[in-house]
Amino acid sequence: MNSTNRAVNRLFLAIAGLVLLGAGLLAAGAGLVPGIADQWTAVAGGLLERWQALLSTAPAPEPLGSWWTLALPALLLLGAVASIFWLTRQGGGRTGTAAGEQDPELGDTAVDVSYLAAGVEQALKGNRAVVGSSLTAWRGRNKRNESSALRLTLQARKGASPREVADLAEDLVGAIDAQLGHHPTVLVRIGSGTRTKLASAHRAG
């Protein structure tokens, strides 16, 4: 539900994978076939000579020597910026406001998600099927849409029927709808995490 750009993740991972795979295969090939090793040295030597020739085509005042020497740090800077961009695309989008309304006359209203979370916790008190709950709010993908999306996680007791927990969740979502006065996007996750493992199992009652 966070705003990770998954397409970017896959694209960048594919590029990194291809580069590593290519380099690895080339190195292994050079170790196995002497011809590839000789080719490698020849091609690399040729490239270095081409680079030297390129340097003299755009002479620049000392200590630079050539404008082309700037290309390498520029390229690496670009790589660094791209990886920082990639890192900043991970996660994010969580917000503390479950819903908001702006009215020119009445002023702005915001409902904090902790208020709703406390209500959910209270409603689940003493429930046998659920051992833990959390409610978080996430910014909607639609920029114009002011309301957040909600994520309700219920930790089911070991052996509890997920449908029973799901029906409970639907009731909770209905109560949240009634409190907010609109129908936000809701993700309900019925989980079995650490709380489930630590709590006693659901016994035949």
Next chain:
Amino acid sequence: MNQARITNRIIRRETHSSRSGLSIPTAILVLAACLWLGTESILSMLGQPALLASPGHLASLTAEVPHAVLPAGLVAGGAVLALVGAGLLVAAVKGGRRGRRAMVSDRSALVVDDEAIAAAISRKVRLAANLAPEQVATTVARNHARVSVRPTSGITLDPEVLTAAAADEVAGLRLRRALRARVHIATEGAVGR
């Protein structure tokens, strides 16, 4: 976007990996390499001594690698690099399904962990056959749930009853995609139950 599409999208994101666990270390490594090489190139441009090796020195080293390193070392190093690269490529292409699935709901995007489904099926089968918790184990795979039952020694279990119990529990869940339940009864029984 209408609500149904938003719901499908959220379910898809919740049941599949975002690949950020792999992206973060990869991005950090690329960033470190870029920053180091960038620093080296600027230092050599300014005529300052290199941190580890100047770009020109690195380039000629790279050109000489096949003759400077033992072939066995080259093959081993290359194989490791290629394996890591293939791993990244597979991660980029494969679906990355997590152990969760969607349930039918009119109102929300409803996702349930496979573990929770397995525990519920185990409990239902256990109650139907009057067994102890350790005698039933369920694993949920992509499109089927496998229930392994170890009967109490000397007591025959009716596989049909157990399969019906498991199927009943699965049907009650109302999953978006069907899940078949298969019951396997071990030939060796548990003693002293």
